[in-house]
Amino acid sequence: MLQFILERYNYWIVIILMMTGLYIVFSRGNLVKKIIGLNIFQTSVFIFYITIGKVAGGTAPILPADHDKGGHDEGGHDGEEYGEEGHSEEGHSEEGHSEGSISEAGGHETDAHETGAHETNAHETGGHSSPPTTSESHTANDANAFNLEGKLDNSLHDKVANVSNNVSNSDIKDALIDLKTIKVPDSAILQDPSLNDESLHVVGSNLSGKISNDELTQITKNVDKDGLSEGSNAAHGLAIELENGTKALASELASKTDPLHTGGHTGGHTGEQTSGVHESSLSAGHQTGETVGELIYSNPLPHVLILTAIVVGVATTAVGLALAVRIREAYGTLEEDELEAADDIAEFGQKGSYEGAEDLAKEAKAANKISTHKPQAGTSQTGTPQSGSIS
Amino acid sequence: MNLIEQLPALPIITPLLLAPITILLPKGKISWLYATAISWLIFFFCAMLLHQVYMHGPISYFLGNWAPPLGIEYRVDLANALLLFLISAIGALVFPYSYASIMAEIDERQTPFFYAALLLCMTGLLGVTITGDAFNVFVFLEISSLSTYALVALGARQDRRALTAAFNYLVMGTIGATFFVIGLGLLYQATGTLNMADMQGKLVGLDNRMVQSGFAFIFVGMGLKLAMFPLHLWLPNAYAYAPSSVTAFLAATATKVALYVLIRFFYSIFHAANGIDIGSLFATLQYVVMPVAVIGMFVASLVAVFQDDVKRMLAYSSVAQIGYMLLGLSLGSEAGLSATMVHMFNHALMKGALFMAVGCVVFRLGGHRISHFTGLARRMPWTAGAFIISGLSLVGVPLTVGFVSKWMLLQATFEVGQWIPSFLIVASSLIAVVYVGRIIEIMLRSPDPDNPLPSVKEAPLLMLVPMWILVIANVYLGLQTDLTVDIAKGAAEAFDLVVRGAR
Secondary structure: OHHHHHHOHHHHHHHHHHHHHHHHHHHOOEHHHHHHHHHHHHHHHHHHHHHHHOOOOOEOOOOOOOOOOOOOOOOHHHHHHHHHHHHHHHHHHHHHHHHHHHHHOHHHHHHOOOOOHHHHHHHHHHHHHHHHHHHHHHHOOOHHHHHHHHHHHHHHHHHHHHHHHHHOOOOHHHHHHHHHOOOOOOOHHHHOOOOOHHHHHHHHHHHHHHHHHHHHHHHHHHHHHOOOOOHHHHHHHHHHHHHHHHHHHHHHHHHHOHHHOOHHHHHHHHHHHHHHHHHHHHHHHHHOOOOOOOOOEOOHHHHHHHHHHHHHHHHHHHHHHHHHHHHHHHHOOOEHHHHHHHHHHHHHOOOOOOOOHHHHHHHHHHHHHHOOOOOOHHHHHHOOOOHHHHO | OOOOOOHHHHHHHHHHHHHHHHHHOOOOHHHHHHHHHHHHHHHHHHHHHHHHHHHHOOEEEEHHHOOOOOOOEEEEOHHHHHHHHHHHHHHHHHHHHHHHHHHHHOOHHHHHHHHHHHHHHHHHHHHHHHEOEHHHHHHHHHHHHHHHHHHHHHHHHOOOHHHHHHHHHHHHHHHHHHHHHHHHHHHHHHHOOOEHHHHHHHHOOOOOHHHHHHHHHHHHHHHHHOOOHHHOOHHHHHHHHOOHHHHHHHHHHHHHHHHHHHHHHHHHHOOOOOOOOHHHHHHHHHHHHHHHHHHHHHHHHHHHHOOOEHHHHHHHHHHHHHHHHHHHHHOOOHHHHHHHHHHHHHHHHHHHHHHHHHHHHHHHHOOOEHHHHOOHHHHOHHHHHHHHHHHHHHHOOOOOHHHHHHHHHHHHHHHOOOHHHHHHHHHHHHHHHHHHHHHHHHHHOOOOOOOOOOOOOOOOHHHHHHHHHHHHHHHHHHHOHHHHHHHHHHHHHHHHHHHHOOO
16 A cells, blocks of 8 residues: 555645645635646646656657667668667657556556566557557558568568577577568669658558567567576567667668658658567566666657646746736735625725725725625625626 | 648638737737738638538648647548638627727727737637647647637726636636646546547547546536536626627637537547447536536526626526537437537627627627616617627527527437426526517617617627628528538538548
């Protein structure tokens, strides 16, 4: 129980702040205090959103200068660039999902502490990232795109199948080298002007979707089944290798379709998918107590949202305070009951004398205190129900 | 770059960029002309959009060409195209109307600010309607709300209570918007997306406490914004003390837009129509929305009867009318939904015209108490005529639009066998007869021969023409029912369509 409370301490802070803020808004009669309450209330929402964006062990979504350098040079610099783009995009979908899965139900959350976490995690990521990919493939109606997709798809499938078969023999390296040698069919298809942004995009995401969702989970499973003590290690390595392989592929695609400027999209998406798997193996790596040189990014989207909400909050506060100033000018007070009393006098007594408002308010307050239960002379004449009367 | 392709972005981008310039313009006529021209331009864009959608089906526009789940999508189907058209049409009428009215009611030095704020308010409302991104709804909602607070407060020159009304509206509105954001955060946590269509897909089969609480937060937040019955306390004062043209604009558009958001979330995201009960939607509709709607239309109508202030009376009547719309929504059927859509449109026509008529009275007679309406039929025949016709429309007399929407609503309640609400619809319409009849009776009262009222000039043409356009629309669309009903039925289907356009 205590554990349950302590693990979610930021949510408790959110709830406490929220209730405090709302209480101040409702209970205080002073208009400025109301605005302060409103601000506290809004702050709780900021904290809530920041909590959403938090990823365990994650860092700010900014690329460190020396990140991922000097690794595999097959991809060349372009490839790495595009791959990186995928990396940063990873934050978008991947982490959103993983957050979702954490809070979805108790079951998935506790998985992280078990040995089988590996597998479920990979499944999780695969399952969550697949819907957009598959649906996008439906929208592709370009024959050429399908053509290209088919070619790439087949060769990739073969190689990856190879990999997963070989894993049981612990011959990962060879298989991966095999994988890296996949050649993008250098044909007129790529130069075809009818291949527009969209279709290539689809091809890219399709390819990566297929690799990452089906085969990679398979591979990961196989590695796991081997029961090696460095199972997660191997999987991690595999993921890195695979990622680089895909990067290389992406960059190749990119370089060939350079005039179309679509490389970024393709590479980005391929990278995104692979890195999803990558992340899952990474968390596995954490379990076995290994230090991993890769970076996890916290989810940037809630932070962007909350920046917007902060701007809105500031604007609201400014308008509210400006109104409070004007109210004080017009009424000479900021206390809600005095304002109401002044309005009552203005409505039923001498109408709208701005200068004498302050005195009026004081008089009215005194009058209110004396005759709270007596029907006031003014109110009976019209019997106008104020807005409060029906609430 | 084809301009037609960019059409969905234009009604938002144009005023957002051009509105701040209004402040720099000289006060009075020039800034008014400028703002009016913009409002007509937006009306033109929205009319084009409605035409495009009516002819060619829903439009999906990717802002900055970023594909939907990551980028922001503007999605225009028949439902929001209709609402866009409505908002921009009311805007295009209110801007010409407001010139004389605003000159009389607020400080002339403030006029450029007034027009800029009104333009921004319109932009926000249009943005809420057009966007397919859930967080964008919040941003645009706050753009419109913030400018609304300022607009309401501008009524302070007439009556200082406008300031406290604006302040209360600000507090309530901010709480509502913040609730909405909390709900969105919960939904984002559950689904990992903010795109409405995407969210709908991801929510299927995901019915846990988090989604339910997100749903509840959004429901209450929007309930505050649309002045759902127990949460309506900001509305009567805000409408009563705002400048006349602001009231006419807000009454016709603001609550409708919040209601639209609620419908969008209920039917497109939580998706009652296809029979999936996410967030205990059906139970909410039946046990929360319907009672609230029924009580609201009854109690608010009753309170309206005892109002001494015509603007305030009409404001309470607005709360009651929102009850009708919520009732149609709560039936959970397509007939109910199309009745709500029709009533949204029709109510905007009649309330717009009624508040404009009150504005004319304020312009000539300097007040909006019931006593100012004495013998108005002789003193300002055109204004009185407009008030009577649109008042009858509010009651739901045949040959007016009010009859069409009430008829549809009754049909929808009969269809699902809800006898009590249908009885109460009729009963509360009878209360409407009382409060509208009261004003009409006073207006038609023959002058006291001993104590003749001073004669007053009719309101200027610039105010009469927009008002009478709305009045004629009231009657014309009451006779030519096919047009609105067709579009509204298509709109009700459009909510389904988002669901079926499986992403």
